[in-house]
Amino acid sequence: MDQRSRDRIHWHCRRGLLELDLVLERFVARHLDTLTAGQTEVFKELLAYEDNDLLDMVMGRAEPVNESLTAVLEMMRTV
Amino acid sequence: MGIARRQFDAVVVGAGGSGLRAALQLAESNLKVAVLSKVFPTRSHTVAAQGGVSASLGNEEPDNWHWHMYDTVKGSDYLGDQDAIEFMCRKACDAVVELEHYGMPFDRLDNGKIYQRPFGGHTSNYGERAIKRACAAADRTGHAMLHTLYQRNVRAHTQFFVEWMALDLIRNQQGDVLGVVALEMETGEVMILQSKATLLATGGAGRIYSASTNAFINTGDGLGMAARAGIPLEDMEFWQFHPTGVAGAGVLITEGVRGEGGFLLNKNGERFMERYAPTVKDLASRDVVARAMATEIKEGRGAGKDGEYILLKLDHLGADVIDKRLPGIREIAKKFANVDPATDPIPVVPTCHYQMGGVPTNVQGQAVMPDGKGGEKIVKGLYAAGECACVSVHGANRLGTNSLLDLLVFGKSAGQQVVKDIAAEVVSMPDLPADAADKTMARLTRLDTATTGERVSDVGGEMRRTMQAHCGVFRFPDSMAEGVKKMLAVAERAKSTFIQDKSKVFNTARVEALELDNLIEVALSTMISANARQESRGAHDRSDFPNRDDKNWMKHSLWFKDGNRLEYKAVQLKPLTVESFEPKARVY
Ligand SMILES: Cc1cc2nc3c(=O)[nH]c(=O)nc-3n(C[C@H](O)[C@H](O)[C@H](O)COP(=O)(O)OP(=O)(O)OC[C@H]3O[C@@H](n4cnc5c(N)ncnc54)[C@H](O)[C@@H]3O)c2cc1C
Numbered sequence: 001m002d003q004r005s006r007d008r009i010h011w012h013c014r015r016g017l018l019e020l021d022l023v024l025e026r027f028v029a030r031h032l033d034t035l036t037a038g039q040t041e042v043f044k045e046l047l048a049y050e051d052n053d054l055l056d057m058v059m060g061r062a063e064p065v066n067e068s069l070t071a072v073l074e075m076m077r078t079v
Numbered sequence: 080m081g082i083a084r085r086q087f088d089a090v091v092v093g094a095g096g097s098g099l100r101a102a103l104q105l106a107e108s109n110l111k112v113a114v115l116s117k118v119f120p121t122r123s124h125t126v127a128a129q130g131g132v133s134a135s136l137g138n139e140e141p142d143n144w145h146w147h148m149y150d151t152v153k154g155s156d157y158l159g160d161q162d163a164i165e166f167m168c169r170k171a172c173d174a175v176v177e178l179e180h181y182g183m184p185f186d187r188l189d190n191g192k193i194y195q196r197p198f199g200g201h202t203s204n205y206g207e208r209a210i211k212r213a214c215a216a217a218d219r220t221g222h223a224m225l226h227t228l229y230q231r232n233v234r235a236h237t238q239f240f241v242e243w244m245a246l247d248l249i250r251n252q253q254g255d256v257l258g259v260v261a262l263e264m265e266t267g268e269v270m271i272l273q274s275k276a277t278l279l280a281t282g283g284a285g286r287i288y289s290a291s292t293n294a295f296i297n298t299g300d301g302l303g304m305a306a307r308a309g310i311p312l313e314d315m316e317f318w319q320f321h322p323t324g325v326a327g328a329g330v331l332i333t334e335g336v337r338g339e340g341g342f343l344l345n346k347n348g349e350r351f352m353e354r355y356a357p358t359v360k361d362l363a364s365r366d367v368v369a370r371a372m373a374t375e376i377k378e379g380r381g382a383g384k385d386g387e388y389i390l391l392k393l394d395h396l397g398a399d400v401i402d403k404r405l406p407g408i409r410e411i412a413k414k415f416a417n418v419d420p421a422t423d424p425i426p427v428v429p430t431c432h433y434q435m436g437g438v439p440t441n442v443q444g445q446a447v448m449p450d451g452k453g454g455e456k457i458v459k460g461l462y463a464a465g466e467c468a469c470v471s472v473h474g475a476n477r478l479g480t481n482s483l484l485d486l487l488v489f490g491k492s493a494g495q496q497v498v499k500d501i502a503a504e505v506v507s508m509p510d511l512p513a514d515a516a517d518k519t520m521a522r523l524t525r526l527d528t529a530t531t532g533e534r535v536s537d538v539g540g541e542m543r544r545t546m547q548a549h550c551g552v553f554r555f556p557d558s559m560a561e562g563v564k565k566m567l568a569v570a571e572r573a574k575s576t577f578i579q580d581k582s583k584v585f586n587t588a589r590v591e592a593l594e595l596d597n598l599i600e601v602a603l604s605t606m607i608s609a610n611a612r613q614e615s616r617g618a619h620d621r622s623d624f625p626n627r628d629d630k631n632w633m634k635h636s637l638w639f640k641d642g643n644r645l646e647y648k649a650v651q652l653k654p655l656t657v658e659s660f661e662p663k664a665r666v667y
Contacts, residue, residue, distance in 0.1 A: 003580060007587040011242070011264065014118055014296050016126035016221075018329055021295045022415060051126045052222050059410055 001040070006032065009040075012047045017069040020055055026079040036070075082260075082516050083270045087113045087238075088179040089497050090259055090274040092245040095123035096221065096486035097465025098280030101444070104494025106235035110501065113272055114232070115243040115261055117296055117590075121225045124282050124294045125486070128221030130198060131213030132483035134171035138192040139211040142203060144168040147212065149205045149660060151481060155474025155616035157558025157633060157662040160651035163470040166442045167488045173216055174487040179299060184216050199365075200478040200667070213480045224483065227544060244590060245300065247519045248277065248308040248461070249511065256308070256446075256460035257509040260519040265592060267583025269523065271516055275506045276460055276497040279305065279438060279446075280490070283466040284601040285318075288431040288551070289543035291329045292321060301467040303597025305438045306604065307518075310458060310636035310647070311448055313469040314436035315601065316609035317618045319477055320552040322369040326388035328415040332408065332427060336359045339404045341393035343372065344424060345380040363666065366552075366600035370620060371431040373553035376428070383426060390424035397421070427550040433477050435618065436470035438607075439637065439648075444468070444493020449637065449646055460506050460561070462497060462650075464489040471635065474650075475617020526592055532577025535592045542569050542595075542602050550606050556623045559610045566606040567643075573599045604638040611645055612636065617665075629662050 008031065013024035035043060046054060046069060057069075058061035058076050059078075091102045094116035105112045116123065117598040133438075135142040148168040152159055179185055179193065186194040195211040203210040216223035232239075243266040249257040249271065258273040269462045285291040286297025302312055323332040337343075341360040345351050355371040356363035372389045375381060382390050393401060393408075401409060412420045439447050441457075444464050450456035465486045472485055551560025573595060578588040614628035615621050634647040652659045 003582070003584050007585045010587050011118075011585070011590075014120070014122075014294075016122045016124045018127070018292060018294045019415070020409075022328055022330070050222070051122055052219055052564055059407075059414070061407075071593070 001032070009044065009047070012037070012044070015051050017051045017055055019056070020051055023068050023076060023079060025057055030079055031075055039072050042069055045069065046072060080519075082234060082269070084511075085270065085272055087111050087272060087274045088501055089113075089276040089278060090115065090272045091278045091280055092259060093123070093280030093282060093465070093467070094120035094239065095282050095465060096125040096224050096228065096280070096281060096483060097490040099225065099232055100487055100490025101278050101280060101464055101494040101497075102237045103228060103232050103235060104491055105497055106232060106237040108498045108500065113240055113274075115245050115259075115272075117238045117242065117244050119241055120229050120239065121222075123225060124297055125221040125225050125483075127294065128224075128483055129218040131196065131215035131220050131480045132175060132224070132487070133198065133201060133212045133480040134175040134214055134476070134484065135168070136172050136175065136193060136195060136214070136408075138188060139195045140203065141213060142210055144171065145657065146203055146205060146210070147171065147201070148654070150201050151472065151478055152660045153206070153663070153665055154200045154476055154478040155472070156476050156665050157474065157629070158317075158471070158616060158635070158650055159474030160471050161654040161659055162651050163442050163472045165654040167472050167484060167655060170488045171484050174484065174491065178224065178227060178487065181227050181231050184223055185214055186216060196278060198479045198594040201480070217289040221483065244593065245304065246593060248304045249515045250308050251509065251512050254309070254458060255509060256458060257511060257515070259304070260516045262590070262593070263429065264585055267586055267589070269516065269519065272513065273508065273511060274502050275508055276462060278444070278493055278497065279461070279463040279467050280465045281467045283434040284598060285431045285434060287542065287546050287598050287602040287605065289428040289547040290326070290428045292324055292325050292331055292430055293329075298594040298598050299467070299601040300594065300597045301463065302437060302604075303600040305446070306600040306640040309639070309641065310446060310461070311639045312436060312601075312604045313439040313602040313635050313637055314471060314475070314608070315638055316429050316612050316636060317435035317475050318605065319435065319618050320369050320429045321432045322365055322372060322429050323391060323427040325412070325416045326383070326426035326428045329430050330411060330413070330415040330428070332391065332425060333405070334365075335390065336393055336405060336408060339393070339400070340396055341391055343368070344390040344392055345375045345384040346386065347380060349380075351375055351380070354361050366620065369552045372429055373551055377553075377555065379556075388426040388428050391427045392424040393420050394422050394424070433482065434466055435469070435471070435473045435475065435477055437467045438463040440464070440468045440470055440493075442470060442489070442492060443496035444489055445496060449648070455648070460509070462493045475619060492577045522596070526576065526578060526589060527581055529575070529577045532575040533572045535576050535578065535588070535595050538569060538572050538576060539595050541572070541596065542566070542599060545569060546602050547604065550609050553618065554609060554619070554621045556621070559606070562606050563610050566603050570599050570603055600640060603643065607643050608636040608638050608645065633662070
């Protein structure tokens with residue numbers, strides 16, 4: 001992934017909820033470099049969610065409607 | 080001048096609750112409005128507000144704005160301006176009902192009216208007992224507010240500039256504000272947005288502390304912009320802290336944990352609150368608990384490798400009770416503190432939560448500053464609302480749920496004033512001086528060409544540690560004096576930051592370096608204003624001056640970047656129509 005795409009993702013990890021800032025910061029540090037192209041697309045899709053909806057999924061209080069999101073979400077849940 | 084330029088009637092910097100409320104007023108008056116935001120509007124920090132928004136609707140029990148006013152004046156520890164507080168409390172019901180009509184999904188009573196719940200510091204009949212005054216949309220009040228206002232703005236054709244960062248205000252020789260210089264993150268290009276009116280709604284700057292509940296975007300950009308443009312910052316020594324944020328993360332652990340029987344321990348395993356508050360112990364008020372924690376840490380009894388935190392023990396409650404009475408706490412502790420509170424204590428520290436100070440404004444949201452002749456003047460063309468503004472309704476201490484109210488009331492009144500000023504041609508499309516963007520460009524050029532220097536993360540880390548250690552929830556004179564020296568040194572280092580990545584397109588390193596410039600102004604203003612204020616009032620709590628001193632200190636601080644100079648201005652004790660609330664001891 002080139003630096004510009006990384007930066008764009010990095011910025012979309014800037015959220016209104018501190019909890020998400022923290023989880024996403026960890027996720028990016030640990031996983032971004034090794035995500036497959038497909039996983040990267042899923043990650044971007046997750047980032048497009050509203051803050052509270054995303055946090056609910058990350059904290060396991062809600063499940064994604066779309067099963068294709070589950071695997072990457074599971075990585076976010078465990079970082 | 081080679082910089083692109085666009086013209087608008089009004090530029091609003093910030094798309095949180097206050098910016099959106101103001102923009103709506105402008106767009107619905109058919110003005111050409113640009114709203115800039117670093118992030119998508121509904122990702123503004125307002126989304127984090129859960130507790131609710133206060134209004135004396137009286138849907139649950141009798142209530143009135145005058146009681147609300149009393150609570151707010153008392154809560155402010157008599158540093159709030161009583162005209163502004165009357166203005167806000169009187170307008171609260173209309174503001175909330177208006178939002179309801181815009182479609183805000185408030186929780187409701189069986190009779191269809193808006194449901195209300197109690198919140199700390201809100202009382203009936205001038206302090207008699209707790210009252211239900213907070214209106215909420217489940218635990219998503221801020222989220223719902225942002226969505227409601229955003230939709231409404233889209234309908235009114237407000238023009239959004241998302242992922243645009245305002246860098247500086249443009250002022251002319253007379254001191255009038257003529258617009259902003261802004262950076263489009265996608266292209267990295269700089270543009271001048273020229274406007275009759277510029278409204279700052281950039282939110283708080285809680286990220287100056289290492290322990291903060293604020294999201295990473297809360298870097299006080301509007302305050303930095305104002306300070307660099309020669310506009311003072313008011314009451315910056317006043318920051319509200321929450322006693323129990325997760326150490327190293329900032330995520331809040333609800334006070335309910337202590338309510339259910341959890342208690343605090345120092346590194347020796349001592350339940351130290353027994354010494355500070357022998358009867359109520361861990362259930363003492365927020366400030367007492369936070370002060371005791373800060374004292375334990377300062378005196379070397381903190382836990383952790385650097386003695387930097389306190390332990391919140393609740394395992395004795397048992398997993399079942401924790402799960403039943405404190406839902407979500409185990410998940411939060413596991414995720415952000417890496418401990419399961421059913422077996423191990425949670426490391427916690429007093430954590431910065433809300434900024435009471437900001438850009439000085441009047442109730443119409445017009446920025447004001449000393450006129451140099453003992454009076455006050457309006458800064459033509461500049462307005463501010465929300466957490467970045469200091470009206471001042473929160474004084475030395477904000478009451479919970481009053482800040483969402485502040486966004487609605489003063490967002491609207493600032494918007495109305497802009498409409499009025501444009502109609503009356505008090506403000507008009509200004510001529511730009513030739514050097515409008517020079518200072519900003521010089522700042523960017525330095526950053527873009529520097530080949531060595533300080534790392535942004537190093538300087539930022541040093542700033543946060545300095546503020547946390549030397550200007551935290553409880554302030555010690557020797558430590559503050561040292562903190563001033565350290566902050567001045569950190570500010571010097573910040574002048575020579577350096578970034579490796581020199582590209583223009585979506586360069587977040589560049590953005591973060593520019594954010595740091597703003598944080599530094601906020602941190603300096605806080606440190607210097609705090610060191611100078613020789614009393615304890617509201618959130619400013621000093622070990623050497625434990626009492627409030629109305630004779631000498633019932634006044635607002637104004638910090639000027641130029642020379643780190645302080646001036647003071649009187650508190651407005653006279654409300655608009657009612658009798659003044661005379662200062663009393665603030666006991667609950
Ligand atoms: C965890 C938490 C819970 C809270 N709960 C409550 C509550 O229940 N009730 C209550 O009354 N208050 C609560 N508060 C306080 C309240 O949420 C905030 O004071 C309020 O939301 C601030 O709103 P704002 O519009 O001033 O700024 P924000 O919502 O912070 O918005 C700032 C906006 O400015 C933009 N911006 C910033 N800098 C720039 C720049 N340079 N260029 C362009 N755009 C920029 C951002 O992108 C954003 O859109 C809570 C605070 C926290 C931290």
